[in-house]
Amino acid sequence: xxxxxxxxxxxxxxxxxxxxxxxxxxxxxxxxxxxxxxxxxxxxxxxxxxxxxxxxxxxxxxxxxxxxxxxxxxxxxxxxxxxxxxxxxxxxxxxxxxxxxxxxxxxxxxxxxxxxxxxxxxxxxxxxxxxxxxxxxxxxxxxxxxxxxxxxxxxxxxxxxxxxxxxxxxxxxxxxxxxxxxxxxxxxxxxxxxxxxxxxxxxxxxxxxxxxxxxxxxxxxxxxxxxxxxxxxxxxxxxxxxxxxxxxxxxxxxxxxxxxxxxxxxxxxxxxxxxxxxxxxxxxxxxxxxxxxxxxxxxxxxxxxxxxxxxxxxxxxxxxxxxxxxxxxxxxxxxxxxxxxxxxxxxxxxxxxxxxxxxxxxxxxxxxxxxxxxxxxxx
Amino acid sequence: xxxxxxxxxxxxxxxxxxxxxxxxxxxxxxxxxxxxxxxxxxxxxxxxxxxxxxxxxxxxxxxxxxxxxxxxxxxxxxxxxxxxxxxxxxxxxxxxxxxxxxxxxxxxxxxxxxxxxxxxxxxxxxxxxxxxxxxxxxxxxxxxxxxxxxxxxxxxxxxxxxxxxxxxxxxxxxxxxxxxxxxxxxxxxxxxxxxxxxxxxxxxxxxxxxxxxxxxxxxxxxxxxxxxxxxxxxxxxxxxxxxxxxxxxxxxxxxxxxxxxxxxxxxxxxxxxxxxxxxxxxxxxxxxxxxxxxxxxxxxxxxxxxxxxxxxxxxxxxxxxxxxxxxxxxxxxxxxxxxxxxxxxxxxxxxxxxxxxxxxxxxxxxxxxxxxxxxxxxxxxxxxxxxxxxxxxxxxxxxxxxxxxxxxxxxxxxxxxxxxxxxxxxxxxxxxxxxxxxxxxxxxxxxxxxxxxxxxxxxxxxxxxxxxxxxxxxxxxxxxxxxxxxxxxxxxxxxxxxxxxxxxxxxxxxxxxxxxxxxxxxxxxxxxxxxxxxxxxxxxxxxxxxxxxxxxxxxxxxxxxxxxxxxxxxxxxxxxxxxxxxxxxxxxxxxxxxxxxxxxxxxxxxxx
Ligand SMILES: Nc1ncnc2c1ncn2[C@@H]1O[C@H](COP(=O)(O)OP(=O)(O)OP(=O)(O)O)[C@@H](O)[C@H]1O
Ligand SMILES: [Mg+2]
Numbered sequence: 005x006x007x008x009x010x011x012x013x014x015x016x017x018x019x020x021x022x023x024x025x026x027x028x029x030x031x032x033x034x035x036x037x038x039x040x041x042x043x044x045x046x047x048x049x050x051x052x053x054x055x056x057x058x059x060x061x062x063x064x065x066x067x068x069x070x071x072x073x074x075x076x077x078x079x080x081x082x083x084x085x086x087x088x089x090x091x092x093x094x095x096x097x098x099x100x101x102x103x104x105x106x107x108x109x110x111x112x113x114x115x116x117x118x119x120x121x122x123x124x125x126x127x128x129x130x131x132x133x134x135x136x137x138x139x140x141x142x143x144x145x146x147x148x149x150x151x152x153x154x155x156x157x158x159x160x161x162x163x164x165x166x167x168x169x170x171x172x173x174x175x176x177x178x179x180x181x182x183x184x185x186x187x188x189x190x191x192x193x194x195x196x197x198x199x200x201x202x203x204x205x206x207x208x209x210x211x212x213x214x215x216x217x218x219x220x221x222x223x224x225x226x227x228x229x230x231x232x233x234x235x236x237x238x239x240x241x242x243x244x245x246x247x248x249x250x251x252x253x254x255x256x257x258x259x260x261x262x263x264x265x266x267x268x269x270x271x272x273x274x275x276x277x278x279x280x281x282x283x284x285x286x287x288x289x290x291x292x293x294x295x296x297x298x299x300x301x302x303x304x305x306x307x308x309x310x311x312x313x314x315x316x317x318x319x320x321x322x323x324x325x326x327x328x329x330x331x332x333x334x335x336x337x338x339x340x341x342x343x344x345x346x347x348x349x350x351x352x353x354x355x356x357x358x359x360x361x362x363x364x365x366x367x368x369x370x371x372x373x374x375x376x377x378x379x380x381x382x383x
Numbered sequence: 384x385x386x387x388x389x390x391x392x393x394x395x396x397x398x399x400x401x402x403x404x405x406x407x408x409x410x411x412x413x414x415x416x417x418x419x420x421x422x423x424x425x426x427x428x429x430x431x432x433x434x435x436x437x438x439x440x441x442x443x444x445x446x447x448x449x450x451x452x453x454x455x456x457x458x459x460x461x462x463x464x465x466x467x468x469x470x471x472x473x474x475x476x477x478x479x480x481x482x483x484x485x486x487x488x489x490x491x492x493x494x495x496x497x498x499x500x501x502x503x504x505x506x507x508x509x510x511x512x513x514x515x516x517x518x519x520x521x522x523x524x525x526x527x528x529x530x531x532x533x534x535x536x537x538x539x540x541x542x543x544x545x546x547x548x549x550x551x552x553x554x555x556x557x558x559x560x561x562x563x564x565x566x567x568x569x570x571x572x573x574x575x576x577x578x579x580x581x582x583x584x585x586x587x588x589x590x591x592x593x594x595x596x597x598x599x600x601x602x603x604x605x606x607x608x609x610x611x612x613x614x615x616x617x618x619x620x621x622x623x624x625x626x627x628x629x630x631x632x633x634x635x636x637x638x639x640x641x642x643x644x645x646x647x648x649x650x651x652x653x654x655x656x657x658x659x660x661x662x663x664x665x666x667x668x669x670x671x672x673x674x675x676x677x678x679x680x681x682x683x684x685x686x687x688x689x690x691x692x693x694x695x696x697x698x699x700x701x702x703x704x705x706x707x708x709x710x711x712x713x714x715x716x717x718x719x720x721x722x723x724x725x726x727x728x729x730x731x732x733x734x735x736x737x738x739x740x741x742x743x744x745x746x747x748x749x750x751x752x753x754x755x756x757x758x759x760x761x762x763x764x765x766x767x768x769x770x771x772x773x774x775x776x777x778x779x780x781x782x783x784x785x786x787x788x789x790x791x792x793x794x795x796x797x798x799x800x801x802x803x804x805x806x807x808x809x810x811x812x813x814x815x816x817x818x819x820x821x822x823x824x825x826x827x828x829x830x831x832x833x834x835x836x837x838x839x840x841x842x843x844x845x846x847x848x849x850x851x852x853x854x855x856x857x858x859x860x861x862x863x864x865x866x867x868x869x870x871x872x873x874x875x876x877x878x879x880x881x882x883x884x885x886x887x888x889x890x891x892x893x894x895x896x897x898x899x900x901x902x903x904x905x906x907x908x909x910x911x912x913x914x915x916x917x918x919x920x921x922x923x924x925x926x927x928x929x930x931x932x933x934x935x936x937x938x939x940x941x942x943x944x945x946x947x948x949x950x951x952x953x954x955x956x957x958x959x960x961x962x963x964x965x966x967x968x969x970x971x972x973x974x975x976x977x978x979x980x981x982x983x984x985x986x987x988x989x990x991x
Contacts, residue, residue, distance in 0.1 A: 154905040155858075177854050178902060265855045295838070295940070296899035298850055315845040338852060338899065362853065379853040381899050 005070025006094045007041050009062060011086050011104060013235045013246060017049050017060040018080040020210070020248055025076035026053035036073035038119045039093060039100070041066045047093075050122055051076055056206055057122060057251040062235065063244045071116035074100045082109050123226055123251045130219035130230065131193065133170065135211040137185055138218065141172040142208045144183045144348040144374055148341075149201045150176035157257040160200040163227075167194055173262045179341045180265055180377040197222050198259050203252030210250050225254050266377055267364055270357035275327040276308060278354045282346040284310045284322040289339035291320040297339040298383045303358075304332045310339075335361045336383035342367065345376040404683035405487040408546055409436025410555035411684065412488050412532050417563050418478035419485075420444035421570065422465065423528065426586070430560055430574040435552030437535050437543070445527040448500040451507045455519065458494075458511060460486045478563075478639065478685075490514040491542065492535045498528040513538045557582055561597055562640040565633050565667055568593040594618045594667050598631070603666055606707030612673055613699035617650075617707060619666035625658050631665040636677060636688050638669070645693040646670065646700060652930060653704035655836060668704065670696060805957070811947045814956075821980040827948060827956065828941055829975045834959040836937035839900055843933070849881035850899040857893035858906045867892050870910070873917050880932060882906075882913055901940040909939055 018037070026034040038050040044066050050059035072095050079102065083091065086104040094101045095113065102109040142161070150158035155177070162173040165187070173182040199207070207229055211218055218231040229250045236244040289297045292312040302309040305328060311321040335358065346354065349369045357366040367376035406412055413430060420428045423446025433439040449457060456462045463482030488494065489511045499506030508522035536542040546552055553576045564572045564584050574582040584596055591605055598620070607616045619632075634646045650668055651658060658664070678689040690696050803816035803823055814830075816823040842849055862870070870877075870892050874884050881898030894906045901909060916935035948956070 151903065152905045154907050175855060177856075177858070177906070178852050180855055260856065295835075296850060296852075296902070298899060315841065336850070338902070364855065377855065379855055381850055381852045382848075382896065383850045383899075 005039070005041050005066075005072055006068040006092070007047055007064045007066045008090045008092045009047060009064040010236060010244075011083065011088055011091045013062050013064075013244070014091055015080075015083050016233075016235055017062050017246060017248075018076070018083055021049050021051045021058040021060055022076035022080040023051075024053055024056050024058040024206070025051040027077065029053065033073060033114050033118050034120075035075055035077070036114055036119070037076040037079060038071065038073045038116055038122075040071040040116065041069050042071070043069075050119075052120055052122070054120060055200070055253050056203055058206070058249070059122065060246050060248045062246045070095060072100055072113045073116055073119050074111045074113050078111055082111070123228070125221075125228060125230075125249065128221040128223055128228060129193075130221040130228070131165075132217045132219055133187075135214070135216055135218050135231065137170075138220075139208060139212045140348075141170065141183045141185065142204055144345075145172045145174040145181045146201070146204050146208065147344045147348070148174045148176050148179050148181045149204070150174075151201070152177065156255060157198065157259055160198040160255045160259075161204050162196070162198050162259040162262070164196045165194060173259065175260070175262065175265075178338070178379050179345075180262055181345060182262060182266070182375045184373050195222055196259075197227055198255035198257070199227055199252055200255055203227070203250075206250055206252065210248060222254070225256060227252050227254055265364065266375060267357070267359070267366060270363075270366060271359040272303065272328070272330045272333060272357065274303065274308060274356040274358070275353050276324060276356060277326075278346055278349060278352060281308070281310075281324050281326075281354070282343060284324050285339050285343050285346070288312050288320045288322050289343070291317050292339065296381070298336055298381050299339040300334055300336045300383060302332070302334050303328060303330075305329055308356075312339075333358065333361065335365070336381045337365070337378055338381050341378045345374075345378070349374060405483055406491055406535075407684070408555060409440060409535055409552050410559040412436065412440050412492075412535065413442070413556045414559040414563065414684070415479075415484035415488060416440070416442040416530055416532070417560060417572075419530075420446055420528065421563060421567065422477040422479050423447045425527065425570060427571045428573075430556070430572070431578075432553060432556050432574070432576050434577070435546070435549030436556045437546065437549070437552065438533065440532040440535070440556070441529065443527070443529045445525070448503075448526055448528050449496075449498040449507070450500050450503060451505075451521070454496060454498060454507045454509045455516060458485050458489050458509075458514075458516075462486075480680075486514065488532055491539050492537065493533045495531050495533075496528065497522055497524040499524050499526050501526050553581070562633060565593060565597060565640075566590060566635055566638055566669060590616070590667070590669075591618055598665055604707060606703055608699070608703035608706070610699035610702055611695045612676070613696055614671040615699050615703040616669045616671070617666070617700075617704050619650075619664045619668070619704070619707070622654060622658050622662075622664065625654075625662040625664045627662055629663040632663040633667040635667070635669040636679075637671055637674075639679060639685060639688070641688050642686050643688060643690075645690060645697050649697045649700035650704055652840075653701045654708050655705075655833075655840065655930065658930065668700065670700065672696070805950070805953055808948065808953070814948070814953055816957075818978075820982070821978045822984070823976055823978050825960075825976045826974070827946075830960055831941040831956060832934075832937045833975050834956065835900065835940045836933055839898075839933045839936055839940075842900075843880070843929075848879050851881035851883060851896040852899045852902045853883075853896045854894065854906065857887060857895050859887055859891055859893045860907055860910065861888075861891050864890050869918075870914055873914060876917060876932075877910075877913060880913065880936065882910060884910065898936060901936060904939045909936075912936075912939065 022037055025037060029035065034053060036051075038048075040048040040050065041064065042048075045063060046061050047064040047066065048059055048061050050057065052058070079100070082102055086102075086107060089104060091102065091104045094103070096110070098113055098115075100111045100113045102111060145161055149161060152158065158175055158177065160174075162171070164171040164173075168186060169184050170187050171182065171184045173180065175181070210229065210231060214233070216232075218229055220230075221228045230247065232245050232247050234243040235246045285299065288310045289299055289312060292298050292314050298312065300311045300313075302311060303326075306325065307323050308326045308328065309321055309323045311319070313319040345367050351369045351371060353370055355366075355368040355370065357368070358364075361380060362382075364377045364379050367378065368374060405415065409432065413432070413436065417428055417430065420442055423444060425444035425446035427445050429441075429443040431439070431441045431443075453464075459482075461482045462485075463479060465477045465480050465482075485494075490513060493510075493512045495508065495510045497506055497508050505521045506524035508518070508520050508524075509516065510518040536546075556576075557574060560572055560574050560582060561584075564570070568587045568590055571586040572582060572584040573580060584593065587593055587596070591603065595603060603618050603620055605616075605618045607614070609615070629642075629647050632647070632650065634641060634643060634650070636643070636646075646668065647663070651663060654664060676691045678691075679685055681687050681689050803818045806815050806817050808814050808827070809824075812827060814825040814827050816825065839849060867886060867890055870884060871886050877884055881896065881900070882894065883896035884892050884894050887893035892910070894910055897904070897906050897909060912935050913932060916932045
C-alpha cells in the first residue's frame with residue numbers, strides 16, 4: 005500500500021473514527037484503525053469495538069493498493085502533529101511509514117486480514133433524514149436513557165417510523181421523553197428499533213455539525229447512518245467530499261409500550277413561560293439535595309411556586325406566574341428531570357398536565373411534537 | 384376442672400416465688416452479694432465459687448459489716464438500711480434499695496454469714512437454711528462481711544433444671560462481677576472458680592485502666608461530654624474489634640449496669656455503618672444524669688431503667704459517641720501494615736518534639752469535649768496525643784457511683800480536608816492528598832459510601848422517611864410465593880426507606896417507587912439487597928437493622944472503586960466529606976482513609 009492524502013482530511017477522518025477503536029479490549033487489533041486502499045482515488049479508514057463501527061471514505065491518491073492496520077491513537081497523534089500539506093502512507097513489511105515533508109514515522113502495523121469483517125452496506129435501502137431534525141430528536145430524548153443494566157431494553161432510544169412520522173422515545177423508568185416529527189418525503193417506510201446509548205451519542209456527534217441530510221437504514225439488528233461531508237474546499241475547484249458511515253448494533257429486546265404510560269387526560273392543565281420556569285427551577289434547586297434535587301411545586305390559581313427545603317442547607321422558593329385555573333396542588337419532583345426536558349425545548353411556553361400528587365406529570369411543547377412524562381417524588 | 388380454693392401463700396412459698404424473680408441463677412446471687420459489698424463501702428472484694436456457683440458462692444468484703452443486732456434483720460423481707468421513704472428512690476445512690484436480695488437468696492439456699500463492724504470487738508455468725516435461722520452466735524472475724532451461699536436451689540429442684548453446665552454458670556458469675564467492677568476502679572476484685580483464680584482486677588486510679596484490664600486491649604478511645612444534663616462517658620474499641628451482639632459492650636446508667644432499648648441503638652447508630660452487621664463495639668458507655676430523670680425500679684434484677692426523656696439520652700449518647708467515632712482513628716488495621724508499638728507511652732508533649740515515625744494510626748487519642756455547635760469536620764491530627772492511661776490534668780478520681788465527667792482539655796490539632804492539596808488518584812481507587820507532613824490516601828468508594836450513608840441517615844432522622852421517586856411502571860418480579868410473602872411482610876419497613884413495593888400477583892412483587900437518593904440503581908437489585916440486609920439484620924439485633932440497611936443502600940448509591948473521577952467530582956466528594964461528621968470508616972467498617980507520613984517515606988528511601 006502506498007498513497008498520499010491531505011493532512012487535513014486524514015486528520016478529520018481519524019477524529020471521526022479513531023475514537024471508536026477499543027483500546028481496552030483484549031483483542032489488540034480492536035485498538036487499531038484499518039486503512040484500506042482498494043480504489044485509485046479513495047481510501048477507507050475503519051474502526052470498531054464490535055458493537056459500533058465507524059468508517060470514512062476519503063479522497064486520496066493511491067499509488068499502490070493494499071491495506072494495513074495501525075494503532076488508532078498513535079496514528080491520530082502523529083497526523084495531528086504534522087504540518088499542513090500532503091501525507092504519505094506507505095507499508096514496509098510490518099510497518100506503516102507515515103511521512104510528510106522531512107518528518108518520517110515508522111509505526112508498527114498488524115495485518116488487515118485479522119481485522120473484524122465490517123458490515124456490508126451493499127443492497128441496503130436507505131431513507132433520507134434532515135440532520136438538524138434528527139439531531140434535535142436525539143437532544144430532546146437522549147438524556148433519559150436508562151443505565152440500569154438489569155433492564156437492557158431501556159438502555160437505548162426507541163427510533164420509529166410509521167410512514168408519516170419519525171419518532172424517538174427514551175425512558176429511565178422515572179420519566180419518559182418522546183418526540184415526534186412529521187416527515188414530508190413520500191415513500192417513507194415503517195421501522196422500529198432500539199439504538200443503544202453509545203450508538204445514539206456517536207450518531208449525534210456525526211450529524212450535529214453542518215446541515216444537509218443523512219441516510220439511514222436498518223438491517224439484521226444493525227442501524228446504518230451515512231453522511232457526506234465537504235472536507236476540503238479549494239477556490240475554483242469542486243469541493244472534495246468524504247463519506248462517513250456509522251453502524252451500531254441494535255438492542256435486541258422490545259421497548260416497553262410507551263403509550264401506556266402517557267396519561268391520555270389530566271385534571272389540571274398549566275401553561276407556563278418556559279424560560280422563567282426553567283430559571284426558577286435552576287435557582288431553587290441550588291439549595292436542594294445535590295443528589296436528588298427534590299423540589300416541590302405548589303400550584304394555585306395563576307401561579308406555580310417552586311420550593312425546596314433541605315434540612316442541612318436551608319430553603320428556597322420562587323413564584324412563577326402561570327395560566328392555571330384549578331384547585332391547589334402540591335407535588336414533588338426531581339428538578340433535574342424537568343430541567344432536562346425544558347432546556348431542550350424551544351417554544352416560549354410549555355404545557356404541564358397533572359392530576360394528583362402521585363400521578364405522572366406531562367410536559368408538552370406548544371407545537372405538540374414533544375411529550376415528557378415525569379413521575380413525582382415523595383419528599 | 385378441679386380448682387383449689389384461694390389461699391394466702393405461706394411466707395416461705397411467697398419468698399421462693401419472689402426469689403425466683405431476683406435469683407435466677409448463681410450469677411444473680413453474685414450480683415446481689417457484690418452489690419451489697421460495694422454498698423457497704425468495701426475496697427476489696429473477693430468472690431469464690433464452686434461448681435459454677437451452685438455448690439458454693441462466697442463473697443468476702445472489707446466493708447462496714449453488720450452489727451450483731453442487725454444481722455438477722457437483714458434477712459427479713461423489705462429490710463433495708465438504704466431506703467426509708469419512697470421519695471428516696473429517686474435519689475438512691477446505692478445498688479440496693481428494696482431489702483429483698485438477702486431474704487430471696489436465703490429462701491433458696493443454705494447461707495452462713497460472718498460479719499463484724501469496726502466498732503465491735505466480736506463478730507456474728509448467722510446460719511440460715513431455706514430462709515430459716517438455724518444458728519446465731521458470736522464469732523471472731525475481721526471487719527467486713529463474708530457471706531457463703533451453699534447448695535443454691537436445694538429446695539426448688541425445678542430451678543436447678545434450668546441451669547446450664549458449670550462452666551457456663553461460672554462465666555455468668557464472672558460476667559456479673561465484671562459488670563460491677565467496670566466503673567469501680569477504686570475497688571479491687573478477685574474471683575476464683577474451684578480454687579483457680581479466674582479474675583484479678585486490682586485497684587487502679589481511672590476507669591480507663593479498669594476497662595483496659597477487662598478487655599486486655601489498648602485499642603480503646605475515650606470520649607465524654609454532656610448534653611441537656613445527660614453526661615456521657617464512652618471508652619470504646621474500634622469498629623474492627625467489634626463483636627456480634629452487645630455482649631462486650633457494657634452500658635451503665637448512674638453506675639448501674641443496664642441493658643437499655645435507648646442506649647444500645649444510640650451507640651450502634653453513632654458508629655454509623657462503620658460496624659459490620661449485628662455488631663457492637665467493645666467497651667463501656669456510662670450515662671450519668673440527675674436523680675429523678677429515670678426510674679430504676681422497673682426490673683427485678685434492676686437491669687432496666689425507664690428514662691423520663693429517652694430522646695434526650697439517645698441524643699446525648701449519639702452525639703458524644705458520634706463525635707468520637709467521627710474523629711477517632713483507632714488503628715491502621717486493614718492496610719495490613721504492621722503497626723509499631725512505642726516503648727514508652729506518649730505524654731502531653733508539644734507536637735514539635737521529634738519522635739519515631741509511625742503510621743500515625745495506632746495512637747489512642749482523647750477526643751476534645753464536644754463544642755456546643757456542630758464542629759468542623761476534622762481529620763484526626765497526627766500530632767502526639769496522650770494515651771488513655773494518662774490521667775489528664777485536673778481530673779478527679781472517680782467517685783463511687785458518680786462518674787468523673789469533667790470535660791477534658793483539647794490536645795489535638797485537627798486538619799481540614801480542604802486544606803490538603805489533591806495531587807491525583809492511584810488505580811482509579813485511591814485519591815491522594817498532600818498535607819504538610821503526610822500523604823493522605825482516601826478510598827473513593829468507601830468515602831463516597833460514607834457520605835451517602837450519612838445523608839440517608841440524616842434524612843431518615845429528620846423526616847422519619849426517605850424520599851422516594853415513583854416509577855413510571857411498576858417493576859414486577861416473579862418470585863416464589865414464600866419469597867413474595869417475606870417481602871410483603873417487610874413492605875412497610877422498605878417503604879419507610881423509600882422502596883415502595885406491593886403484592887401484584889400470587890407470586891409477584893411490584894416495585895412502585897425507589898429511594899430518591901438511589902434513583903439510578905436497579906430497582907430489582909436494590910430490592911434484593913435491601914431485603915437481604917433486613918433479614919440479616921433481623922438475625923442480629925433489631926437496632927442494627929436500620930444501620931445495616933442504610934449501609935447496604937449507601938453502597939448501592941456510591942461510585943465504585945475503579946471509576947476514574949474528574950477533578951470536579953473529587954472536589955465534590957471532598958466537600959461532601961466535609962459537610963458530614965467525617966468518620967474514619969466506611970459504613971461497612973473499612974477505613975475511608977489512611978495516611979503515610981513523609982517521614983516514613985523518607986525513612987524508606989533512607990533519607991533524613
Ligand atoms: N456485705 C454487707 N455489708 C454490710 N451490710 C450488708 C451487707 N449485705 C447486706 N447488708 C445489709 O443488709 C441489708 C439487706 O440487704 P439486701 O441486699 O437484702 O437489701 P438491699 O441491699 O437493701 O436492697 P436490694 O434488695 O435492692 O439489694 C442491706 O440494706 C444492708 O444494710
Ligand atoms: Mg442488696
